[in-house]
Amino acid sequence: MSPFEGSAPRTREWRHIRLDRRTDGTATVTLARPAKLNALTFGAYADLRDLLAELSRERSVRALVLAGEGRGFCSGGDVDEIIGATLAMDTAQLLDFNRMTGQVVRAVRECPFPVIAAVHGVAAGAGAVLALAADFRIADPSARFAFLFTRVGLAGGDMGAAYLLPRVVGLGHATRLLMLGESVRASEAERIGLISELTDEGRATDRATELARRLASGPALAYARTKALLTAELDMPLAAAVELDAATQALLMNSADYAEFHAAFTGKRPPLWEGR
Secondary structure (H helix, E strand, C coil): CCCCCCCCCCCCCCCCCEEEECCCCEEEEEECCHHHCCCECHHHHHHHHHHHHHHHHHCCCCEEEEEECCCCCECCECHHHHHHHHCCCCHHHHHHHHHHHHHHHHHHHHCCCCEEEEECCEEECHHHHHHHHCCEEEECCCCEEECCHHHHCCCCCHHHHHHHHHHHHCHHHHHHHHHHCCCEEHHHHHHCCCCCEECCCCCHHHHHHHHHHHHHCCCHHHHHHHHHHHHHHHHCCHHHHHHHHHHHHHHHCCCHHHHHHHHHHHCCCCCCCCCC
C-alpha cells in the first residue's frame, strides 16, 4: 500500500474497534463487543478496512495483534444487525456489502506488516476468516473455528475462505470445513495446520504480543517483502515466482538493513534494523 496521503485526516477515534499502540512498534486491534461475542457490524468491517489502510500508509506499526475481548475471539457477523438488514437489501447493496468484507481480508493480507490473530473461544464465520487471513494464528485450548456460511444458506467461500483455507490446510480439510460448517477445536486445528501455535489456557493474547514484539524488533522490510511474496506467489508458475524472488532480493540487497547485517556481523554485534 502506498505511504502517500491525500487530504483526508487520520482517524482520531475508531468507534467500532479498539486500537492500542505501543512505543515498541506493535499495536493491538481488539474486537470489543464482548456481550455479543464480538459479533461484527457494518461499522466494524468498515473500521477494520480503513484502519489497516491507515496503518499501512503511516508505516509506524511493525506488527499487529488482532484479538477479541471477553469469552471469545469473534462469533462472525451480527445476526440482527447484519443478517436481518441484508434481507431488506437489493442486489447492488448486497454486492457492496460483500465486497467490503472481502476488502477487509485483502487489507489483512496486503498490509506491509505481520498480523497475528490471538484466538480464544469461538472464531466463527467471518471471525474464522479474519483469523485465517492473519499471518500467524496463536490459539489457546478453548479456541474453536467454524466456517458457518453454509449453515445459513450461503456459499462456504465467503470473504476469500475458499481461496485461503485450501492453501493453509489442504483441499480435503478445506472441503470438509467449508461444506459442513463443523466446529474444529484447537487440538484438531493444530493437527491440520490451521493454527501456528497452541498455547496454555488464557495465554493466546500474551503469546501473540510476545511474537509481535519479536517481529517489530526485526528486519521489517524483509518481513514485509516476505509477506508480499507469499501472497503474490500463491498462483504463480515457478518461472514467474523465481523471477519475482530475484527482483525482490536485488532490491533488498540495496537496502540499509542488508548493509547493517554485514556491519553487525563483522563487528560482532546485534544488527540495528531500520526497516529500510
